Amino acid sequence: MTTDALSALRAQLREALRGEDPLELARVAGLLHRIAPDDPSLDDALNVLTQAPLPLGDAAIAALARVEDADEDDDPEQTWGALCALDEVLAAATLLGAAEACRPLTEEAVRHIRAFPEPWRPHADAATALLRDEPPPQGDPAWALWAAVEGSRWELPLDDAGMPARTRFELGFWVSLGVWGSENRQQLAAAEPLRPAPPWEPLAQGPGWEIALTQDDTDNPVLLC
Numbered sequence: 001m002t003t004d005a006l007s008a009l010r011a012q013l014r015e016a017l018r019g020e021d022p023l024e025l026a027r028v029a030g031l032l033h034r035i036a037p038d039d040p041s042l043d044d045a046l047n048v049l050t051q052a053p054l055p056l057g058d059a060a061i062a063a064l065a066r067v068e069d070a071d072e073d074d075d076p077e078q079t080w081g082a083l084c085a086l087d088e089v090l091a092a093a094t095l096l097g098a099a100e101a102c103r104p105l106t107e108e109a110v111r112h113i114r115a116f117p118e119p120w121r122p123h124a125d126a127a128t129a130l131l132r133d134e135p136p137p138q139g140d141p142a143w144a145l146w147a148a149v150e151g152s153r154w155e156l157p158l159d160d161a162g163m164p165a166r167t168r169f170e171l172g173f174w175v176s177l178g179v180w181g182s183e184n185r186q187q188l189a190a191a192e193p194l195r196p197a198p199p200w201e202p203l204a205q206g207p208g209w210e211i212a213l214t215q216d217d218t219d220n221p222v223l224l225c
Contacts, residue, residue: 006035006036009028009031009032009035010032010036010039010041012028013025013028013029013032013041013042013045014041016028016029016045017041017044017045017048022048022049022052022053022054023054023055023056023059023092025045025048025049026045026049026054026056026092026095026096027088027089027091027092028045029042029045029046029049029092029095030088030090030091030092030093030094030095030096031088031091033091033094033095033137034091034094034134034136034137034140035134037137042095046095049096054096056089056092056093056096056098056102057101059089059092060086060089060090060093060102060105061105062085063082063085063086063088063089064086064105064108064109066081066082066085066086067082067083067086067109067112067113068108068109068112069082070082070116070119070120071119072116072118072119074119076122076123079119079120079122079123080122080123080126083120083123083145083149086106086109086142086145087142087145087146089102090102090106090136090140090141090142090145091136091140091142093141094136094137094139094140094141094142099139099140099141102141103141106141106142106144106145107144109145109148110144110145110147110148113145113148113149113152114148114151114152114201114202117151117152117154118152120148120149120152121152121153123149123152124149124150124151124152124153125153126149127146127147127149127150128150130146131143131146131147131150151201154201154213154221200212200213200214201213201214203223209225210225211223211224211225212224
């Protein structure tokens with residue numbers, strides 16, 4: 001984050017401290033805590049937040065609903081706003097020691113983004129930049145959220161007949177990926193911190209079998225059957 005952006009965030013925190021919305025204060029303080037955890041103004045924010053009723057759970061549910069209601073026809077500004085709303089709640093929860101309570105809700109959002117990647121694909125590069133330059137701290141569920149958005153860029157190619165490989169899988173047709181891995185190499189910023197749990201995108205499944213897309217140790221796509 002640039003010095004100007006950090007100064008702007010500190011100014012937002014001062015304004016939130018003068019206001020009467022503890023949820024807004026928690027959101028701003030959480031974002032500041034991510035990039036400047038030793039900022040002295042956070043002590044003032046925590047003193048206020050420990051004495052004020054904070055509807056963090058309701059805010060998390062509302063943010064998840066925005067993600068689940070997103071559609072591929074939505075303007076990217078809308079879908080970005082939905083991501084940021086959930087991210088801000090997760091930042092606030094992490095600051096206040098409530099990250100684990102928000103993890104199941106975050107996992108729901110991640111499953112939804114992986115199942116319907118189209119609305120989030122315009123933000124894949126921004127997710128990569130965020131995970132590289134302003135990563136959430138250890139234990140913040142937002143790691144999984146932005147990793148799922150980053151992975152939304154993956155898309156299997158069309159075959160010679162113009163049919164997506166995913167459609168062929170779902171119809172039970174044979175699919176040859178050929179050199180797909182070499183043509184679609186991606187270096188995900190989330191891959192190294194999340195190496196114990198690489199991205200896993202189910203493509204099709206049936207009784208006793210499943211096909212999924214993941215990564216190998218060199219970050220190349222791997223199709224598992």
